[in-house]
């Protein structure tokens with residue numbers, strides 16, 4: 001007899017490495033609510049996820065209390081005094097945008113939408129192309145590269161760092177802050193991890209406070225100037241709101257897109273038929289990326305916190321419980337996608353995945369992410385041929401269940 005969905009423990013490294021058997025079990029057993037020990041409950045069916053994502057009053061994004069964001073991991077352990085001390089030294093922050101609920105979320109979202117326009121994304125296309133080209137030029141004569149660390153990591157990092165007013169030379173520092181704050185939002189941390197994340201959080205906020213204040217006086221054409229100066233009905237963002245929004249843009253704009261590029265390149269390199277199809281018809285890159293998002297998306301789940309005792313799928317859920325909305329398992333829901341375990345280039349409804357979320361918090365950066373990934377794949381195909389796994393290829397994933405991406409992707413290639 002096959003395992004039931006309830007027999008899987010998502011915090012087990014083997015299941016994190018390949019959660020797709022767990023997702024298949026969820027759908028096979030119609031397991032609407034599955035406990036993830038020490039964290040909360042996983043909701044994995046597409047219809048259920050959409051229903052809960054719409055109910056922002058009960059399934060809230062305000063993970064933090066009035067003190068605002070304190071990214072210290074998802075285990076709910078009390079904070080040590082030395083960690084609190086670090087947070088207290090940083091600029092004031094409140095729950096904003098991603099960690100706020102309507103109606104305050106609605107106001108923040110309107111302000112951010114004013115900065116994050118389709119025309120700004122369009123204006124970034126030549127910059128993204130130039131960065132992708134430059135990154136490939138750095139290693140094209142070697143015949144071999146780690147496409148995670150030398151390509152997929154750098155492209156979104158440089159784009160969002162510059163959009164937020166940082167110099168390209170500081171992009172590495174930016175990446176450290178971003179990785180630390182992301183892990184503080186998504187993973188289970190020990191004391192040492194909490195200390196590190198707290199320090200990165202206040203360092204980043206101190207840095208961006210300076211840029212925000214400077215851009216209010218001397219605006220440029222970057223995203224941070226647009227955010228600093230956006231206003232709706234005479235209301236603009238205060239520093240304590242803008243800072244956590246910038247933090248979210250930094251971390252949401254980085255590793256996610258990196259992993260979309262990495263997950264896409266693995267499939268491309270492994271499957272010659274798909275690669276040849278894209279080489280022959282570049283307009284297939286966009287539907288290809290939709291299928292990557294459905295099949296093996298970079299964000300497998302995000303959290304909601306239950307605001308009052310409630311009931312779901314016939315089960316009582318107590319106030320304060322964490323619910324994980326499993327965007328990744330929704331992509332494998334057979335009620336929505338035929339033979340979901342198969343990667344199908346040109347699947348007619350692949351774009352209906354919810355890998356960018358659903359409802360009020362639908363990803364602000366999805367246009368930018370799609371553009372970056374499309375250009376990354378396009379430049380890769382244009383400049384390289386005969387790309388294949390290197391002998392030392394290691395397809396191990398970073399061990400977390402919330403995001404999904406490779407540590408390294410070593411490929412050999414010839415230049416065109």
Ligand code: HEM
Nearest residue numbers: 097098252253256257260302355356357361363364365369
């Ligand atoms: C492939 C890349 C990306 C994926 C898979 C992704 C995924 C997601 C998901 C699932 C959410 C929903 C959050 C929730 O419901 O709690 C979200 C929200 C968000 N994303 Fe993305 N994202 C990507 C790229 C980006 C980029 C490039 C940016 C910006 C530079 C960005 C900025 C945001 C922000 C600010 C939110 C919060 C929106 C709100 O609360 O209203 N994301 N993203």
